[in-house]
Amino acid sequence: MTALLQLDRVEARYGPVKALHGVSLEVGASELVAVLGANGAGKTTTLRAVSGTVRRTGDVIFDGAKLARRPDAAARAGIAHVPEGRGTFSELSVWENLRLGAYTRRGSVKDDAQRVFKYFPRLEERKSQQAGTLSGGEQQMLALGRAMMARPKLVLLDEPSLGLAPMLVAEIFERLERMRAEEGTAVLVVEQNAGLALAHAARAYVLEVGNVVVSGTSDELRANESVRRSYLGY
Amino acid sequence: MYIAAFTWTEFAQQVVAGLRQGAVFAGLALALVIIYRSTRAINFAQGEMATFTTFICWSLMNQGLSFWAAFPIVLVIAFVGGVTIERTIIRPVENGPVITIVIVTLGLALLLNGLMSVIWGGANRPFRGPFSTRTLDVGGVPISVQDIGIVAVSFVLVALLALFFRFTKLGLGLRAAALNRDSSELVGVRVGWMLAFGWGLAAVLGAVAGMMVAPILFLDPNMMQVILLYAFAAAVLGGLDSPVGAVVGGLLLGLIITLLGRYVGFVGEALKLPTALLLILLVLLVKPNGLFGRVAVRRV
Numbered sequence: 001m002t003a004l005l006q007l008d009r010v011e012a013r014y015g016p017v018k019a020l021h022g023v024s025l026e027v028g029a030s031e032l033v034a035v036l037g038a039n040g041a042g043k044t045t046t047l048r049a050v051s052g053t054v055r056r057t058g059d060v061i062f063d064g065a066k067l068a069r070r071p072d073a074a075a076r077a078g079i080a081h082v083p084e085g086r087g088t089f090s091e092l093s094v095w096e097n098l099r100l101g102a103y104t105r106r107g108s109v110k111d112d113a114q115r116v117f118k119y120f121p122r123l124e125e126r127k128s129q130q131a132g133t134l135s136g137g138e139q140q141m142l143a144l145g146r147a148m149m150a151r152p153k154l155v156l157l158d159e160p161s162l163g164l165a166p167m168l169v170a171e172i173f174e175r176l177e178r179m180r181a182e183e184g185t186a187v188l189v190v191e192q193n194a195g196l197a198l199a200h201a202a203r204a205y206v207l208e209v210g211n212v213v214v215s216g217t218s219d220e221l222r223a224n225e226s227v228r229r230s231y232l233g234y
Numbered sequence: 235m236y237i238a239a240f241t242w243t244e245f246a247q248q249v250v251a252g253l254r255q256g257a258v259f260a261g262l263a264l265a266l267v268i269i270y271r272s273t274r275a276i277n278f279a280q281g282e283m284a285t286f287t288t289f290i291c292w293s294l295m296n297q298g299l300s301f302w303a304a305f306p307i308v309l310v311i312a313f314v315g316g317v318t319i320e321r322t323i324i325r326p327v328e329n330g331p332v333i334t335i336v337i338v339t340l341g342l343a344l345l346l347n348g349l350m351s352v353i354w355g356g357a358n359r360p361f362r363g364p365f366s367t368r369t370l371d372v373g374g375v376p377i378s379v380q381d382i383g384i385v386a387v388s389f390v391l392v393a394l395l396a397l398f399f400r401f402t403k404l405g406l407g408l409r410a411a412a413l414n415r416d417s418s419e420l421v422g423v424r425v426g427w428m429l430a431f432g433w434g435l436a437a438v439l440g441a442v443a444g445m446m447v448a449p450i451l452f453l454d455p456n457m458m459q460v461i462l463l464y465a466f467a468a469a470v471l472g473g474l475d476s477p478v479g480a481v482v483g484g485l486l487l488g489l490i491i492t493l494l495g496r497y498v499g500f501v502g503e504a505l506k507l508p509t510a511l512l513l514i515l516l517v518l519l520v521k522p523n524g525l526f527g528r529v530a531v532r533r534v
Binding site for chain 1 (some may be wrong): 403406407409410413414416417418419420421422423425426528
């Protein structure tokens with residue numbers, strides 16, 4: 001199987017501080033893969049290295065081609081990055097946020113919007129509302145909806161559970177799983193809540209201080225003694 | 235202090251004259267706001283950019299073109315010029331501190347002013363405008379065609395811009411890039427080009443303001459300097475990051491100074507600007523972000 005996304009010994013730095021020390025990982029087409037790890041392990045940086053929002057060295061191969069290190073190049077190649085803090089435009093309306101999601105595509109956005117509204121009916125109700133006035137859960141839905149508008153091959157999702165009630169988080173993951181199954185969208189998700197992430201992901205990578213220390217299927221990781229003790233807490 | 239003799243006919247004329255002045259302020263203020271929103275800096279070269287393009291119009295008309303034939307050519311030149319300035323002069327300092335950008339625009343103003351003197355000389359030049367100065371009878375009030383024309387051109391321009399920003403993809407990209415650079419890049423907006431495009435639009439707005447005001451003021455390299463001051467005032471009054479505020483602020487300011495100058499004796503010609511600035515100060519005491527400005531509140 002050739003992977004959709006392939007990172008080969010990718011390093012990344014913020015100024016003089018090296019955040020990734022050669023991370024290699026793969027995401028297959030329409031596969032849900034989780035990245036786990038403690039704060040500062042380099043999870044967010046891994047996503048940012050893919051979308052080109054941090055200085056990186058090493059190859060990122062996407063869909064069979066080397067990816068240029070420019071965020072708009074990643075977007076145009078079919079990668080939708082939902083960053084920490086969701087990256088929605090709070091001053092713009094829900095509808096305008098969705099239109100921006102389809103920015104790299106030509107043609108009508110109506111059909112895609114209907115698709116998004118099928119997954120997140122709440123967004124249709126709030127179409128003309130300013131995004132900043134949405135609740136946290138609704139904003140996360142908008143961020144996902146906006147990502148879907150691009151018809152991406154891969155969604156990079158950073159901490160979808162941050163600041164949300166557990167019930168809402170379960171709902172978000174359930175929609176994500178449905179989206180993956182129905183649309184064939186691959187997902188690379190960074191998540192603090194390791195139990196939840198492993199329940200939905202096919203495979204996962206565990207990062208420690210900028211290195212992949214363990215990787216495998218979700219079942220393998222759940223069975224791994226040290227992963228269980230460090231990240232699952234039982 | 236006295237109140238001058240009052241007739242409704244004259245009052246209506248003064249209101250139209252105020253709107254005409256205000257329309258020019260509004261155009262230039264809008265140009266300032268578009269650039270402020272994307273780079274957080276005031277473009278001190280805005281006035282000189284406008285005068286420069288007006289001189290180009292003057293040269294084209296000297297070559298035998300009519301005003302309306304020269305007009306679209308000037309707009310294209312202004313747009314390309316604005317984009318080029320951003321790409322070459324502003325780009326290198328774009329991520330620097332705001333004060334650096336401001337100093338660069340000041341330098342640009344000096345440069346353009348000098349270039350104009352070299353190319354066209356410093357003398358006042360009469361500029362034949364597109365509208366005649368004869369008057370039309372509008373409901374018993376004689377109003378000059380020129381006033382109506384200037385207001386109409388400005389309104390059409392602002393309306394077109396509003397439609398562009400609201401309904402086109404490029405307009406949405408421009409707004410997004412001004413609001414949140416990082417998120418815009420993530421959805422594939424080419425932010426660098428959006429900034430350049432904003433400069434192009436601002437240059438076009440300035441060119442129109444310059445070409446509208448030149449028939450009234452005579453053309454010389456310093457023509458727009460005082461108008462730029464009024465435009466700053468209008469933009470601050472409306473709220474520096476609100477395009478609607480710039481337009482409303484410009485029109486209000488035009489009305490206020492015209493009416494004050496005419497009806498409040500001690501203000502007259504000489505004290506119009508300081509009086510207007512005083513009024514703006516009072517407004518800002520009550521609404522520090524301007525009439526339409528975004529209040530700087532952040533959810534944490």
